[in-house]
Every structure is written in C-alpha cells, then in structure tokens.
Amino acid sequence: MPRKITMADIADMAGVTKSTVSRYFNGGYVKESTRERIQEITREYNYEPNAFARLKARESNVIGVVVPTLNSKVTSRVVTSIGRYLRGQGYETLIKDSDHSPELELKNMQRLMTLNVDGILVSAITITPELREAIESCPVPVVVLAQEYPQGTVVVADDYGAGRAMGAYVGRTGPRRVGYLGVEESDLAVGISRRQGVLDGLREHGDPEVVALQGDYSYESGQRMAEEVLENGPVDAMICATDRLAFGAYLVLERHGLRVPEDVSVAGFGGYDESALLKPPLTTLKFDSYAMGYLGAETVLKMIRGEPVPKKQIVDYTFIEGKSVRER
Amino acid sequence: MPRKITMADIADMAGVTKSTVSRYFNGGYVKESTRERIQEITREYNYEPNAFARLKARESNVIGVVVPTLNSKVTSRVVTSIGRYLRGQGYETLIKDSDHSPELELKNMQRLMTLNVDGILVSAITITPELREAIESCPVPVVVLAQEYPQGTVVVADDYGAGRAMGAYVGRTGPRRVGYLGVEESDLAVGISRRQGVLDGLREHGDPEVVALQGDYSYESGQRMAEEVLENGPVDAMICATDRLAFGAYLVLERHGLRVPEDVSVAGFGGYDESALLKPPLTTLKFDSYAMGYLGAETVLKMIRGEPVPKKQIVDYTFIEGKSVRER
C-alpha cells in the first residue's frame, strides 16, 4: 500500500514549494512553465488536494446537507440534484443522514458547523426548538428544504396548494364521506399544510364528511389507516398524503372486495413511477424535487457570496390524472 | 453569527490545555475532576471536535462510501445500513455519489484516498481498469460491494444462484419461448451472472428458446425491451433483470392485450414493495441489502484493525412468490 501523496510531494517533484502548488490549485499567480510542470505531475499521480485540510482557508468549498432519511424517493432526487449542481460549481457535498431521528438531526447540524462547511442545506422531518436554535446560531448560511421556517430562507413545495387542488379534484366528484390518510403533525409541511389544503379543497366542493387519520410514512401504516377508515363506515374516497400510503389503501380495498374507483376513489401525492402501474393508475401529483435541490444549492451559494436571495421559494408540482378517482 | 468554537476555546474555559481536551476525546489520561469540567463545558456548547482536522491522528474515524447513484432503492438500503453500523461504532460516513458516471466513480475513489479516510466501501456499476488500479493502489482497506472483484474483498448478492432459482421456477412451468430483459454486460453482477443463472435454470427445466436483450435500468428501457421481444414473436414468459424492468413489461403487455400470467408469465428481481401491488402481484426475489451494508461496514472495520476477514461474503435472498407466473 503506497503512502498517500501530499501537496509537499507534488511540490518536491515539481521543484517548487508547496506555496506555489497551493496557488496553482487556488488560482494564484504561477508562471506558465511552472504551471505546466505542476499540471503534469498532478495528472500523473492523479493528485487532488485534501479538501478537509484547508483549515486555514476562508472557504472550505464544502456544503453540508442533512437529510431525514436516504430511503425516500423524494430525498434521493433532492440530494442527487444538489450534488449535481454543487459539483458543477466546484463544491463538495457532505451528506449527513439523520435516519429518522430528531436527535441525529440536531447532531448532524452541529457537527456540520464544526466541520467548517461553507453552508448548510437542511431537510428535517421536524424543526424542534433545539434544531431551530442550532440553525439560528449557525455561523454559516443555512437554507431549509421542504419545511416552512419563517425565521429563515426556505425552498418548499406548495403543499397547501397541491392539497387544495387534489381536495377540489376529488370534491368535484361529489363524495359524501372521505377518508384522509395522513401523517403526524410534527411534519408541518405534509402533516398540516397538505392536509389543510385537502380539507379546504373538499369544503369548497360539496363539503363532505371527512375522517382524517394520522400514521407514519410506511406501506403498513397506509394499510392500517385504510382499515381504520373502513371500520368507521363506508367512504366514497380515500385521499392519501403520499403515494406509498395509497399503495396500502389499494391493498386493503382489494381485500375488502371494493373496486377502485367504482366503489371508492383513491388519490395520492408523490407521483412515483410505480403509481402509474397500479390498476387502475393512481391519480396523484408530483412535486419537482429536482428543482428543490437545485434551487436550494443555488441559494446557499448565493448567500455565501453575499448576494440577495428570496426568503422563500416555492417549487411547482404536476397533476397526474390516473383512473383512480371516480368520474362525477 | 457566532464564531465557530474550537478545542482551544473549550480548553480555555476549562482552564486546561488543548492537549488535555484532546486526550479527553481520545480516551487518554484525564483526572476525574478535569474530565467533569470539560464534559460540562462540552455539553453546554454542544461541542464536538472537527473530525476532519485530525490530520495528525493515526486514524481519522471516517469511512468513505462511493455509490453508483442515490436514486436506487437498493443503494438507499445499503447506505442506510452502512451508516447505522458505522455510527454505532463511532465512525463517520462520507458518501460520494458517482451519479452513474464511471469518471466520477474513479474520481470519488481517488478523492476519498486523499481525504485520509480509514477505509473505503465502493459500489460501482463497472470496475474499469482505472478503478481497479485505484483500488489496488489504495493505501487503506477497500471492500467492494455488489460486484465480483476477484483481486479483493467483496460482499455480493448471490446473483447467479438467484438467477438460476428464478430460471428454474419459470422453466418448470414449461414455456417454449422466453424473453429475457437484461442490462449491459459492463455490470458483471446483474448483466452477466444473473442472466447466466437464469439461462442455466431454464436450461435445466425444458430448455426453452430464449430471446435475451440488454438495456439500461429504467422503466422506459423495460418497455422498449418488452416491445422488442414481442416483435420477435410470441413468448410464454418474460424474465426481467429488475422489478423496474418488469414494471415496463407489464405496461407493454397490457397495451398488447396480453394477460399476465395467462398469456405471458412475468418475473423480476428486487422485491420492491410496489411489486406486490401490481395486478397480478409480481413474482420476484429480494436481496438482503441491509445485510450487504452491514457486512461491508463490519468487514472494512475488521480490516482496519488487522483482523482476518473472508475474501468473499454472499448475502442471501428471499423468493417472493406472486401471481405473475403461470402455474404449470
């Protein structure tokens, strides 16, 4: 196992000082011939400076990203998009997975700060008081993704608007009783805004009775909630806070011998590829997660440069009409 | 924005030297009363040492992970599992996303090395000669995930065995002509081993004619290949290298008015949650990705400690019997 190669090694081989090599990498003055020599050696050894040893540098060129989980289609898209943008801008992306734990969420934020990243993108399930405190006392720019955060800079999906659109769409078909399969209110975006949108949308179109439930984000939770809805009496529609929950509803409805959409309409949020494959295809709605990642990354870089940025950016969604909601 | 707090600050407040604080964090000798004082201040300021400033330390306590993409269910599971294990062992996980690019794959490996990580877990789509060279010249332990790599230490899924089991399962139903929707051979595990397993399994049970195609991993690719299979004449079964490809096959079969499994059997690999929701539920097979992550992480840590490790570890799979393969 060869020894790790350092900037000093490169300097030696090039017959210069590491100061010069450093300048080479950071865009300082280097004579053309020297530059070429360094470039050649750098190429030969595939050398790249250790980004984390830039302790003295004003900027580390690394951006931290804390995500609530990696096991989510939406998060995957967001992180991929962030990585692409940042890579193109010469920044490193440092991903910290909170694995559904609020304590880890806080720890990740704190750790990122001591790691002297230039900025932080944080997507949290819940912004606890401790997290908020950490965000506020953060010495580098922070942008919050996917959750409202009035105190700071955010990029969010239009959860309320999307909910309302879906509520109205289903409401127009004239249901008498609707089940809402939701998530916990600690998730403000999905648990509250999205639900409120749905309720308002329904109210504007016939004002059906609504049985609103809360669970977690799993397939199993979707099944449990669907069962519970049915135990409370027949419904004409189930609106599910995520496609995954809708998958659970499909299964339970089938078990009960109920047809979609003839007996019960079903709608979701997420627009997963798989949703189009269900029978019938799920009526859902897809947020532009790539835009969220891109805009978040762009925004944090602007903040670092001291450029003005919008306090709040809202990404769009696309309505995906399936065949799972009854025609009116 | 408050200044970042450093070890020297903590030392000042505790009335000691940073040497002592460092020892506190690294398990050296510290008097009980001193320890308590440092602990208190550390707690108050939520201080954690900058893991990347441990330039002088023998061990950095960070493990690098390079993944081919973040947009994959399997990768998500593997990375989550790695993170959990490593966190429990006091290690940082540094994720590098190659975003489907072989050049980035190589760059990520190289960069990780200069970042003085203690070990590397690499999951690559293709082990190019350059990547192999990088792995071989790596000064820290490397374990390769999900791909065969005879020169090194690997944790792989039993692609051949799984393919053969699926081939045999379908073969037993007596198909005359079978379509195989595969991926490129540059992916040795899926593109070659899995396919070979399927072919061998089929051959042992009736030896049907096989139309084997190659594409990428997308839903659209599944559709294209399914179309191409049908253009070549009727088949009794389609075996798909991943569930996602099978999703595409379902769509195309439906378009052609062909029923699953009455007209055409379909089978996949992956065991996605969604696969059970298809109509009919997909017969598939799920690899234990969590085990792959866990074992990979455990193995690299053992290698770092100089403990003996198996050259090759094979993770198990579970057969998931759906209703998409005709009864014989």
Add this chain to the structure above:
DNA sequence: CTGAAAGCGCTTACAG
C-alpha cells in the same frame, strides 16, 4: 512570479 513563515484545529510523543 516564488518562497519562508505563521497559522488553521487537531494529535501525539515526551517531559515533568
């Protein structure tokens, strides 16, 4: 255009 020197936040022998 380049080098010597000091310093970033940490660790580690070595004295005491």
Add this chain to the structure above:
DNA sequence: CTGAAAGCGCTTACAG
C-alpha cells in the same frame, strides 16, 4: 495527570 512543542496537509499575507 498535564503541558509545551512539533507536526498533519493545507492556505495566506508578506517579502523579495
């Protein structure tokens, strides 16, 4: 049990 000093791989004024 603790501190002073040197050093990790890099950056950055400051001379020259």
